[in-house]
Amino acid sequence: MPKLKKKSSRVANEGIIFSYIHPGSKLGVLVELGCETDFVAKTEGFNDLAASIAMQVAASNPLAIDESGISQGILDKEKEIFMDQAKSSGKPENVIEKLLRVS
Known part of the structure; x- marks a missing residue:
């Protein structure tokens, strides 16, 4: 728990806003995904994570x-x-x- 408490004070000032428009343009999702550095925000894996989250939100139809x-x-x-x-x-x-x- 001490590690978790130490990291909880960190601020995720960097990140991306990912948009997903479902085919047919009747459904759209915006996902804001934060991280600590722009280095992380620019990686393909980070972008893929945002895309996966957006598609999960679209599929769950909240x-x-x-x-x-x-x-x-x-x-x-x-x-x-x-x-x-x-x-x-x-x-x-x-x-x-x-x-x-x-x-």
Whole structure:
């Protein structure tokens, strides 16, 4: 953990913004991927990572960028589905409640 704590204070001032437009031009994704140096940002591997993330986002068809963009009704329905799955897997009620608070 000390290594992780030390690295958590670093700032990723460099990076790229990668755009992906799905064939048919009905879906587009922008991914901002940060790193510490421009040397890393200019590598092919870094660009490939951004492209992979963008395509995963496009394939997952997200409802919103973050929780604030999702209606409370949908959030409640998803939490209910999660609770049912957790109960059927045998998780205790107190563990399920803790998991719901984290998510």
